[in-house]
Amino acid sequence: ETGVTQTPRHLVMGMTNKKSLKCEQHLGHNAMYWYKQSAKKPLELMFVYSLEERVENNSVPSRFSPECPNSSHLFLHLHTLQPEDSALYLCASSQDRRMAIQYFGAGTRLSVL
Amino acid sequence: DAKTTQPPSMDCAEGRAANLPCNHSTISGNEYVYWYRQIHSQGPQYIIHGLKNNETNEMASLIITEDRKSSTLILPHATLRDTAVYYCIVRESTSGSRLTFGEGTQLTVNP
Numbered sequence: 001e002t003g004v005t006q007t008p009r010h011l012v013m014g015m016t017n018k019k020s021l022k023c024e025q026h027l028g029h030n031a032m033y034w035y036k037q038s039a040k041k042p043l044e045l046m047f048v049y050s051l052e053e054r055v056e057n058n059s060v061p062s063r064f065s066p067e068c069p070n071s072s073h074l075f076l077h078l079h080t081l082q083p084e085d086s087a088l089y090l091c092a093s094s095q096d097r098r099m100a101i102q103y104f105g106a107g108t109r110l111s112v113l
Numbered sequence: 114d115a116k117t118t119q120p121p122s123m124d125c126a127e128g129r130a131a132n133l134p135c136n137h138s139t140i141s142g143n144e145y146v147y148w149y150r151q152i153h154s155q156g157p158q159y160i161i162h163g164l165k166n167n168e169t170n171e172m173a174s175l176i177i178t179e180d181r182k183s184s185t186l187i188l189p190h191a192t193l194r195d196t197a198v199y200y201c202i203v204r205e206s207t208s209g210s211r212l213t214f215g216e217g218t219q220l221t222v223n224p
Contacts, residue, residue: 098207098209099207100202100204101159101162107155
């Protein structure tokens with residue numbers, strides 16, 4: 001148990017669906033992250049939030065829309081996804097956004113049909 | 114951040130020490146060495162980090178060479194649950210949000 005909880009663990013969606021991934025951290029951290037891990041590829045940083053403010057967006061397509069209502073919760077809203085978006089989506093948190101020690105959730109395995 | 118080089122895969126017998134190497138010949142003076150691991154289909158897990166001195170915690174030991182151009186992560190008594198991809202990452206401790214995960218080393222612990 002890392003203190004970072006992601007739901008759902010598995011998600012199958014069609015290309016016209018809208019769904020959301022949820023992440024909650026119980027560590028009192030100020031920074032939260034979304035990463036994408038495609039098959040046989042290294043982790044890619046998608047978004048960084050610090051104190052509920054988005055501080056980094058790494059050229060992620062607009063069909064991915066993050067939301068951070070407070071420092072404990074992070075969402076990734078998905079719409080009009082493509083099959084190549086199928087991947088493991090990981091949430092992480094750290095004490096603040098400069099810290100290299102990050103705590104990861106177990107991830108959401110997303111399949112887009 | 115300095116580039117790291119790790120072997121793609123290693124095997125280890127259960128109960129023996131697993132020694133995972135990492136080369137980081139371009140490391141700069143204020144960059145730390147961090148190790149994470151990722152068990153299949155789970156999120157990465159922080160293991161240990163160090164600057165120049167050797168470090169030990171309940172999970173592993175980290176040995177950094179005197180010139181800091183390479184390091185070794187040691188799991189003293191590997192178990193089947195240690196089978197995972199191990200990532201060596203070099204960066205400053207408070208330089209920004211990016212953790213650059215490379216390909217890592219797939220460690221397989223055999224019974």
